[in-house]
Amino acid sequence: MTEATFFCPTELICGFGVLDQLEDIVQSYGQKGLFVMDPFFLGSETESRILNLLKGKDVLTYGRVTPNPRDTDINEGAALCAGGLDFIVALGGGSAIDTAKAINVVLTNGGSAWNYVKQVDRPMKEITKPLVPLIAIPTTAGTGTEATRYSVVTDALEHKKGTIKTDLIFPTKSLVDPELMMSMPRKTTALTAIDAFAHAFEAYIGSKANVFSEMYSLQAMRLFARSALRACEDGSDREARLDMAMCSTLGGLAISHSATTLPHGIGQALSGVTDAPHGGSIAVCMANVVSWTLPECEEKFAETACLFDFTLKEKSVRKQAEALPELLNKLFYRMIGEPVTMATYGLKEEQVEAVADMAMKNFFGDISRHPRKASRDDLMAIIRSCL
Amino acid sequence: MTEATFFCPTELICGFGVLDQLEDIVQSYGQKGLFVMDPFFLGSETESRILNLLKGKDVLTYGRVTPNPRDTDINEGAALCAGGLDFIVALGGGSAIDTAKAINVVLTNGGSAWNYVKQVDRPMKEITKPLVPLIAIPTTAGTGTEATRYSVVTDALEHKKGTIKTDLIFPTKSLVDPELMMSMPRKTTALTAIDAFAHAFEAYIGSKANVFSEMYSLQAMRLFARSALRACEDGSDREARLDMAMCSTLGGLAISHSATTLPHGIGQALSGVTDAPHGGSIAVCMANVVSWTLPECEEKFAETACLFDFTLKEKSVRKQAEALPELLNKLFYRMIGEPVTMATYGLKEEQVEAVADMAMKNFFGDISRHPRKASRDDLMAIIRSCL
Numbered sequence: 024m025t026e027a028t029f030f031c032p033t034e035l036i037c038g039f040g041v042l043d044q045l046e047d048i049v050q051s052y053g054q055k056g057l058f059v060m061d062p063f064f065l066g067s068e069t070e071s072r073i074l075n076l077l078k079g080k081d082v083l084t085y086g087r088v089t090p091n092p093r094d095t096d097i098n099e100g101a102a103l104c105a106g107g108l109d110f111i112v113a114l115g116g117g118s119a120i121d122t123a124k125a126i127n128v129v130l131t132n133g134g135s136a137w138n139y140v141k142q143v144d145r146p147m148k149e150i151t152k153p154l155v156p157l158i159a160i161p162t163t164a165g166t167g168t169e170a171t172r173y174s175v176v177t178d179a180l181e182h183k184k185g186t187i188k189t190d191l192i193f194p195t196k197s198l199v200d201p202e203l204m205m206s207m208p209r210k211t212t213a214l215t216a217i218d219a220f221a222h223a224f225e226a227y228i229g230s231k232a233n234v235f236s237e238m239y240s241l242q243a244m245r246l247f248a249r250s251a252l253r254a255c256e257d258g259s260d261r262e263a264r265l266d267m268a269m270c271s272t273l274g275g276l277a278i279s280h281s282a283t284t285l286p287h288g289i290g291q292a293l294s295g296v297t298d299a300p301h302g303g304s305i306a307v308c309m310a311n312v313v314s315w316t317l318p319e320c321e322e323k324f325a326e327t328a329c330l331f332d333f334t335l336k337e338k339s340v341r342k343q344a345e346a347l348p349e350l351l352n353k354l355f356y357r358m359i360g361e362p363v364t365m366a367t368y369g370l371k372e373e374q375v376e377a378v379a380d381m382a383m384k385n386f387f388g389d390i391s392r393h394p395r396k397a398s399r400d401d402l403m404a405i406i407r408s409c410l
Numbered sequence: 411m412t413e414a415t416f417f418c419p420t421e422l423i424c425g426f427g428v429l430d431q432l433e434d435i436v437q438s439y440g441q442k443g444l445f446v447m448d449p450f451f452l453g454s455e456t457e458s459r460i461l462n463l464l465k466g467k468d469v470l471t472y473g474r475v476t477p478n479p480r481d482t483d484i485n486e487g488a489a490l491c492a493g494g495l496d497f498i499v500a501l502g503g504g505s506a507i508d509t510a511k512a513i514n515v516v517l518t519n520g521g522s523a524w525n526y527v528k529q530v531d532r533p534m535k536e537i538t539k540p541l542v543p544l545i546a547i548p549t550t551a552g553t554g555t556e557a558t559r560y561s562v563v564t565d566a567l568e569h570k571k572g573t574i575k576t577d578l579i580f581p582t583k584s585l586v587d588p589e590l591m592m593s594m595p596r597k598t599t600a601l602t603a604i605d606a607f608a609h610a611f612e613a614y615i616g617s618k619a620n621v622f623s624e625m626y627s628l629q630a631m632r633l634f635a636r637s638a639l640r641a642c643e644d645g646s647d648r649e650a651r652l653d654m655a656m657c658s659t660l661g662g663l664a665i666s667h668s669a670t671t672l673p674h675g676i677g678q679a680l681s682g683v684t685d686a687p688h689g690g691s692i693a694v695c696m697a698n699v700v701s702w703t704l705p706e707c708e709e710k711f712a713e714t715a716c717l718f719d720f721t722l723k724e725k726s727v728r729k730q731a732e733a734l735p736e737l738l739n740k741l742f743y744r745m746i747g748e749p750v751t752m753a754t755y756g757l758k759e760e761q762v763e764a765v766a767d768m769a770m771k772n773f774f775g776d777i778s779r780h781p782r783k784a785s786r787d788d789l790m791a792i793i794r795s796c797l
Contacts, residue, residue: 025425025426025427026423026424026425026427026428027424027425027656028421028422028423028424029418029420029421029422029424029557029659029663030421030422031416031418032419033416034415034416034417035415035416035417035622036413036415037413037414037415037416037621038413038414040413041413170416234424234629234633234656234660235422237629238625238626238628238629239625241625242621242624242625246621269414269621272416273621276416
């Protein structure tokens with residue numbers, strides 16, 4: 024290690040019932056609030072519960088949140104607050120929270136959300152003015168965006184995905200309340216959980232891993248190993264739901280202190296070419312990426328495998344590491360409840376090249392941080408093996 | 411777990427050479443700086459190096475830092491900045507950084523440092539105005555104050571120790587550069603390292619332990635097990651020095667997310683009655699506290715013991731836990747280079763009662779968070795066993 028940096032100014036408050044703290048928290052803020060909400064919650068009990076916790080404040084609700092937050096929707100949300108704003112509350116999965124984070128930037132610093140995404144062909148707009156306090160309330164256990172410096176946005180005009188990445192958009196506080204996640208359907212539970220695991224695991228094996236990120240990764244993976252299947256098989260298992268909520272938040276901390284690697288590189292490219300959901304796109308390539316990576320990264324693969332199967336501890340490091348792909352494949356299969364491959368998401372043999380090219384072009388960072396360097400041919404072979 | 415909170419707004423930058431980043435960091439601040447420095451560094455190369463990194467700024471140096479920071483010295487430091495201040499840089503061990511943290515409160519919010527210490531007999535003064543940015547540069551690896559919400563201060567008039575505890579006094583950034591710790595003498599290395607371990611271990615076994623604090627505790631203890639003896643036996647071992655610097659910072663994170671328990675309760679009382687150095691006061695009671703606590707907390711003692719002796723992994727949890735006191739005693743002895751007991755620090759049999767009473771009165775929080783509840787008689791028996 025030459026240098027390791029720890030930074031997460033967000034206060035993360037985790038546990039059943041912590042949502043109720045929202046009422047006290049907003050007391051210290053001014054009068055005008057924006058409530059960014061996944062439209063899924065429109066008219067729900069959760070919506071009225073939150074509006075009740077915000078009573079006495081002038082709150083505007085904004086529900087134009089899509090699975091891949093568009094710059095146009097973000098700009099529109101920011102325009103609603105042109106008269107000034109004192110705080111933002113965001114409720115939903117990663118998309119709602121990312122939308123709120125980006126609105127916070129645009130409403131305080133002007134321009135369009137896409138201006139703040141780093142691009143090679145033009146300078147990025149600088150954030151010079153302070154943002155308003157943002158309280159994030161995740162309702163899925165996957166992205167971990169409640170604990171990161173990232174907001175993923177899409178250029179609606181050119182259909183390009185990019186990331187606003189700045190220390191300034193960490194939420195002020197995040198209320199991670201598993202009560203809000205109890206009703207997640209099985210498939211969502213499974214795919215978001217796999218995403219959370221991928222954050223922890225990829226941050227762990229990547230070249231940016233350090234003393235801080237490794238702690239978050241290991242703790243998140245321990246919780247995943249203990250509770251992911253339980254949360255899928257019995258959504259009413261409160262202990263498992265709590266573990267998965269924490270796993271997701273810790274996964275966010277892990278990528279915020281390190282970064283994702285090849286599975287996210289391939290997965291995101293797959294989602295670009297097909298409509299594969301984010302967690303699913305990673306589930307279908309994770310095991311094969313691990314197999315391809317061996318014998319590189321053997322020790323960390325071995326340590327990960329032992330979290331899933333304690334009996335492996337008596338075997339050699341080589342054997343432990345080699346057990347990982349099959350362990351993950353079987354577990355993902357049982358979690359999701361059915362086998363998924365890239366073909367499930369509609370990928371055709373003739374599109375393999377397009378996925379590899381998009382990974383090379385748009386997700387080169389992920390590829391470059393992976394413990395084994397992949398060429399374009401390597402990517403094609405891995406992707407083909409996942410069909 | 412009912413609730414777990416993660417909060418540390420400090421940016422922790424760790425590694426050899428990170429001190430040089432100070433120059434860039436202060437560029438974003440205003441012109442007027444206060445440099446709080448352990449007088450040990452007066453006229454040293456480190457002092458001139460830092461003044462050089464701060465060149466171009468109007469910097470006032472304050473060196474009235476004592477092992478137990480006095481409110482009077484803190485108030486005097488704050489008074490020096492009555493004309494306004496833009497940032498503070500603190501260089502030294504826990505005392506210098508705690509002095510700077512407390513100066514920051516007094517200069518921005520007025521009054522005396524002691525007003526901000528919670529006491530049963532009067533209301534605590536509130537912090538209502540924002541503090542100035544504080545950059546902490548630790549030169550020992552023990553207190554972890556570079557990552558905590560605490561500043562320990564002493565009422566000079568009444569010789570009482572107390573703690574300012576607020577989310578507002580976290581340093582803005584901490585530059586944890588083991589280069590500055592390379593010249594620490596063996597005994598200081600040993601006693602500060604034992605303090606760091608105690609933070610991690612006590613936070614781990616205490617009633618406030620949670621998913622976040624446990625990560626910090628385990629990572630800190632892993633680094634301690636790997637490198638504490640090496641850092642003592644060969645101060646030029648850079649890898650060991652880096653590990654111990656990180657161990658200390660992680661120990662600070664651990665107590666900031668959980669808290670200390672009985673060893674700190676007894677140790678601090680011992681330092682109140684005798685002149686025992688902080689780390690030494692804990693070294694002399696740690697193993698006996700663990701022995702007395704058994705069979706409570708067996709699993710966590712067992713896990714800790716296995717970090718020090720991998721061969722224990724084949725034994726029962728009971729045997730692992732029972733091995734811990736002797737493992738710690740032997741290691742502390744080898745680290746310090748000579749056996750120490752409470753008698754070494756001048757404690758007499760007739761003072762045992764006074765130590766127990768002070769622990770009961772001033773450090774009851776530590777006692778109440780310990781996994782086995784200690785009565786006054788229990789404390790006397792433990793203390794007597796450490797003579």
